[in-house]
Amino acid sequence: MNQRKRKQAVNDRRPKIIPFSLDATFFFERAVQSLDRFHYDKALKYFRRAVEYEPDNPVNHCNMAGILSEMGRYEESNDILRSVLDKIDPAMTECYYYLANNYANMEKYEDAEDALVRYLETDAEGQFLDEADELLDLLHYELNRPTKLSTIKSKENVYAHDKARELLEAGRFAEAVRILEEIIGRQPDFLAARNNLGLAYYYMGLFDKSIQTISEVLEAEPGNLHALCNLAIFYQHSNQAKELAELLALLRKTIPFHPEHVFKLATTLGIVGEHQEAYRHFRRLLRSGELAGEPSLHHFAAVAAANIGRFDDAERYWQQAERLDPQSEVPPFYLKKLERMKSGEAAPPTHYHYHLPFDEQFRKWEQAPELVPGALKQDPLVRSSFFWALRHGDRRTKVQVIQALGLVADEEVIDALKAFLVDPEEEDELKRVAVLVLRSIGVQDSLSVMFGGKTLTLEPRRKSARLPVWDSAWQTVLEQAMEQMSGRYDVVQQHDMMTLWVDYLSRVYPQVPKLHNSAAWAAALEYWTAKMHRQSVTYAELVDRYQASQASISRYANRIDEACGIREKLKLSMTLSAFKENR
Structure with a gap:
């Protein structure tokens, strides 16, 4: 046996040991x-x-x-x-x-x-x-x-989400956003909270943020029906036609089972103009009987039916909604309008909300402005429509909305108007109205405003008592003064004119004089604004531009001075200036 074989044989006879560690x-x-x-x-x-x-x-x-x-x-x-x-x-x-x-x-x-x-x-x-x-x-x-229990930590986000949903339903969108953002910060995979955050952004008119948030939901769960429906609505309002068409192709083929999902899909299809498909799903819900006692469901079915020319069905559904909810103004309004829809004189409603159309609401509130605060505080749909119109309505509607929001003047309204002031897409004239409303409701802190592409800080010059209403006659005076002062005075000076007007009205309220000669009142405001800023202006010039008599302008200027004490303040200011120069 050679040396290699002997060595192998010795190794074969050695015992095999499997090592293990005690740990x-x-x-x-x-x-x-x-x-x-x-x-x-x-x-x-x-x-x-x-x-x-x-x-x-x-x-x-x-x-x-x-x-x-x-x-x-x-x-x-x-x-x-x-x-x-x-x-x-x-x-x-x-x-x-x-x-x-x-x-x-x-x-x-x-x-x-x-x-x-x-x-x-x-x-x-x-x-x-x-x-x-x-x-x-x-x-x-x-x-x-029972055991006294203040909270369940592991359900904290669930409770907070329920609270946020209540705030959404109550139209308190800014508060809901704050809570939902906190929830997602703690639990990023809470998709229901993220979905509702997207809706809250949408109600506040923040399209880009709403689309981004819903897209995040779909990245985590591509088949999330609520997110898909929300995204369809967002695409429509942001005019993304191609993306909307692709998404609708999927939604048309979707047949949900759960009533909540059927309702969500039906209303979404209706909102984006797919009335035939919406009608089919609304009928499914009504036949199932689970939601047949909801007057709003009958209204939605009627809206869909009217949009596809099934006016007899629409009439039947609105009549049923009226029986289920006899206190509501909505079914009678559309039943009264139905004959005109049939003849083509009036178009069927395009929105799927259970409240009167926006223009109709404003017509009612112009006749009874004392109803506005209650409606905005109690009806979240009305409230959301106001925030929507503030962002996306036409110029006239935005003016009406800004003034109406001033009647509510809660924290969320103030935040919305402040955000409006720094939006570069909004008109400067509309921002001036918003500044006026904020000052009239007692907001006396500094305001950041973007005028002409530049951000300015408007400091309050006078504190005033809050005005409980804002009269259209007061607005007329303001608009005439703004029209004549535009281009002659800078933004700060125009702001001071608005502040002076609010200050005067606040001091004399409720004994505000009749403002029949609005042009003369506007001229008086410009007169004092020029004096406060040491800018040259004559009565003759004001008479020419405002087409008002010198006697009227002088009389109203004196009334403003009597209430606000402008002459005394100007004298004091001049004395202080002279004292500083002498030193």
Whole structure:
């Protein structure tokens, strides 16, 4: 046998040794095997060894506490759990549930309640929520009282989302956006919250942000029907015809089962002009009977029917809506208009909202402006239509909306008008109206305004009492002054004229004089504005431009001075200036 073969033979006779390491994983696996065989003593021994190898690993300690609990050694189990929370990992909030379970087994129900409340209020994962509910029921029975619970941490986002939805339904969009953004910051995969955030942006007229938000939902879940429907509406209003056509091809083939999804799809198809498909889905809902008692559903079916020429069906649905909701003005309004629709004199409604058309609402409110605040505060659909019109209406509508929003003057309205002031796409004249309304409702802080492509800061010059209404006659005076001062005075000077007008009206309200000669009042405002800014202007010039008599302009200028004390302020200003020069 040669040397190589002898060496191979020796190696073949050597015993084969399989190395293994004794570590925490080894003892953990042995413990699990023992548990599977219900050998609790061995399992406990192996978990203790795992703890020895990894004393800072809280899971090993919790496993050991779990075995002790299974063995009925609850006090020892609790000692370990408290040690984990106090010394090793306070973030192991599930230990509170284990403690609660042990205390309940020891019939220490108040201690169990304290531990369970601590678990529910601090644990963000909610791993034992179902078990916690059962334990709450037990404690309620044993203690003969409900458990006081301020919040459930793991359901915090769910509760916040419910609150945001309530705010959306109430038309308080800015508040809803704030809550929804916070939810998504904490839980980015909460798609329902992201969907509603997209809607809130849409109601506020923020198209780009709404499309971006809904696109994020569809990236995570391409088949999300609510997101697809929302996106279709956003595409329509942003005139993205190609994208809308591709999306509609998909939605036409979609046949949802759940009534909520059917309703969402039907209203969406109607809004984007697919009235035939919308009518088909509305009829499905009415035949199913689940939502047949909703007057709004009958109204939507009537709108769809009218748009495809089925006027008899539309009449039947509006009549049913009127029976279900006799207090509403909507069904009678359209039933009265139906004959004109049939003859082609009037077009069917194009919107799918259960309220009167925007123009019709304004006609009513012009006759009774005291109704505006209540309608805007109580009806979220009306409120959303106002915010929509502020962003996307024509010039006349925007003026009406700005004035109407001033009658509500809540925090969200003020924020919306301030955002309007810095929008580069809006007209300067409309922004001046918005400034006037903000000042008239008592907003006395500095205002950032983009005029002529430049951002300016308008400081308040006078504080005024809030005016409860804004009269069209007051607006006429303002508009005449603005028209004549445009190009002759800068933006700050024009703002001061508006502020002076609000200040005067506030001081004399409610004894505001009759403003029959609006041109003379406007000229008087320009007169004092020029004097305040040391700008040259003569009565003769004002008479020529405003086509008003000098006597009237002088009389109204004196009335403004009597209320606001302008001459005295100008004298004081000149005295102070002279004093500074002499120094």
